[in-house]
Amino acid sequence: MTEIFLEDVAKTFLINGAILPVLAGLTVQVEAGEFVSLIGPSGCGKSTLFNIICGLTAPDRGRVMLGGRDDVPAREVVSYMPQKDLLLPWRTVLDNVILARRAVGREKSAVQKEARELMPLFGLTGFENSYPAELSGGMRQRVALMRTVLAHRRVLLLDEPLGALDAITRTRMQQWLLEVWNNFKQAVFFVTHDIDEAIFLSDQVYVLTPRPAKVCLHLTISLPRPRCAALLTDPAFLALKKKIMLALQV
Numbered sequence: 001m002t003e004i005f006l007e008d009v010a011k012t013f014l015i016n017g018a019i020l021p022v023l024a025g026l027t028v029q030v031e032a033g034e035f036v037s038l039i040g041p042s043g044c045g046k047s048t049l050f051n052i053i054c055g056l057t058a059p060d061r062g063r064v065m066l067g068g069r070d071d072v073p074a075r076e077v078v079s080y081m082p083q084k085d086l087l088l089p090w091r092t093v094l095d096n097v098i099l100a101r102r103a104v105g106r107e108k109s110a111v112q113k114e115a116r117e118l119m120p121l122f123g124l125t126g127f128e129n130s131y132p133a134e135l136s137g138g139m140r141q142r143v144a145l146m147r148t149v150l151a152h153r154r155v156l157l158l159d160e161p162l163g164a165l166d167a168i169t170r171t172r173m174q175q176w177l178l179e180v181w182n183n184f185k186q187a188v189f190f191v192t193h194d195i196d197e198a199i200f201l202s203d204q205v206y207v208l209t210p211r212p213a214k215v216c217l218h219l220t221i222s223l224p225r226p227r228c229a230a231l232l233t234d235p236a237f238l239a240l241k242k243k244i245m246l247a248l249q250v
């Protein structure tokens with residue numbers, strides 16, 4: 001089943017009377033349970049595309065189908081972790097992660113119980129009652145990710161969820177993210193600037209041009225799973241990396 005199908009999606013913004021073409025007709029497909037990455041230069045329109053998928057921004061043209069339909073509200077299908085983590089500073093970790101479930105009317109004690117059981121998987125045991133300001137950057141990202149996963153939608157949109165981390169923490173978090181993905185089997189559409197990360201995590205990678213963005217390369221990554229760090233020096237991995245570097249002209 002196709003969870004996200006975008007066909008010829010285009011968007012232009014008007015900034016102080018000037019026309020800014022951002023998306024120049026993108027066609028992208030994410031199948032159920034797949035991990036798909038989107039990589040492209042800063043400012044090319046990746047977050048704009050996510051905003052269009054979840055209905056926050058209207059496209060100028062093109063088609064957006066979620067779960068095979070174009071008439072379902074995005075919130076029924078996708079859960080969005082925006083680029084900037086939007087944790088509520090006045091709520092504890094536990095209260096932050098259960099927000100989405102509470103918003104759809106689930107009973108508090110049941111969602112709290114589920115969240116407590118999942119704290120070890122997200123490395124947050126012992127911090128249930130801490131406030132966001134008391135956490136490290138990596139922990140805050142895990143809280144934001146846990147909230148997104150716990151919404152129990154079929155698709156997760158993750159906009160640079162590991163962006164603020166140092167290289168060592170990031171590599172560990174990539175492995176961990178694959179564990180979480182294995183656990184929940186949701187489709188993931190993932191924005192990153194990091195070529196290794198895109199290949200390491202994904203089943204498919206879409207590479208975008210600078211603004212106005214077009215898909216300049218679409219790769220299927222058929223490297224075996226589970227994936228481990230040794231893969232980063234594998235010739236097949238390096239060949240894929242070279243293709244993406246050429247497409248990005250880096």
Ligand SMILES: Nc1ncnc2c1ncn2[C@@H]1O[C@H](COP(=O)(O)OP(=O)(O)OP(=O)(O)O)[C@@H](O)[C@H]1O
Nearest residue numbers: 013014015022041042043044045046047048049083
């Ligand atoms: N609501 C808006 N109104 C006007 N312009 C916007 C709006 N949202 C985004 N833009 C412009 O669209 C372009 C693409 O922005 P976007 O945030 O989608 O890029 P991005 O690929 O996510 O960049 P980054 O990798 O830095 O996060 C930018 O030039 C930005 O200024």
Ligand SMILES: [Mg+2]
Nearest residue numbers: 046047083159
């Ligand atoms: Mg962005």
